């Protein structure tokens with residue numbers, strides 16, 4: 001006959017068993033990234049993310065990363081995560097502008113916010129909520145995936161001295177900036193990282209932008225193009241973790257929290273790493289490749305780009321209420337946050353510059 005103590009002891013064993021069974025359940029997520037295998041900085045951020053997830057979850061959540069060579073579709077991440085072929089992706093939101101024009105506002109915008117300003121907007125100024133609104137209808141969740149910092153304007157075979165020089169210019173430049181250039185007569189195109197060098201070398205394109213010293217140096221562009229322009233088009237390029245919403249919802253709460261923390265941490269780490277690599281590589285370029293000539297677009301070119309940018313934004317806002325909401329949010333935030341940047345970082349740097 002079972003005594004009360006025996007029943008309690010049996011119940012306790014059952015509870016222990018079910019707790020340990022739960023603890024032992026291991027979840028797997030498959031992540032596709034847009035980058036070639038072992039790609040520096042971008043690829044390191046997914047590895048950092050994987051390590052953190054696996055350590056924080058005590059091995060209960062495992063991540064498998066497939067680089068471009070496995071899935072063969074660097075610009076197919078959106079579809080593969082949406083369909084469930086992959087659970088997650090690491091890419092850039094502005095690559096999906098052909099699927100939904102409103103995705104492009106969540107990477108960086110020409111003449112827009114710098115990285116600290118944009119992080120403030122995403123996390124505390126309503127940016128994350130707007131991004132969620134855009135991705136919701138596709139069954140996708142989008143999180144920040146790491147920032148490159150301010151990008152260089154690109155490598156050019158010829159100098160750009162006037163707006164007329166943009167006419168017919170074949171340039172690899174994705175996102176909204178490509179559309180701005182198209183408005184001034186250029187012919188923008190997007191080409192995956194692995195094909196950039198050959199395209200510029202064979203003059204399939206006249207110019208390209210990739211990132212900045214952090215990643216441009218190892219691509220070798222300085223060997224095939226003499227002019228390196230300062231930026232206007234991608235002041236704060238933020239990559240993206242995409243997750244299939246159903247898959248995310250199927251995970252226990254603690255693993256969801258671990259994913260969120262690990263993505264945010266990997267993103268922040270990528271920004272720091274990008275800044276570091278840019279500083280180190282810029283020093284190297286100055287020392288080892290003095291033939292590289294730094295240029296800044298002349299003021300009339302910058303003014304024309306800016307005017308085209310504003311015209312395009314106004315057109316977008318007039319066409320689509322959600323675009324209007326996102327653009328209004330970014331512009332209102334930029335106005336406030338930039339006033340602070342000017343009196344803080346900019347005033348500090350100006351005071352030290354002469």
Ligand code: CA
Nearest residue numbers: 151209210211
């Ligand atoms: Ca770029």
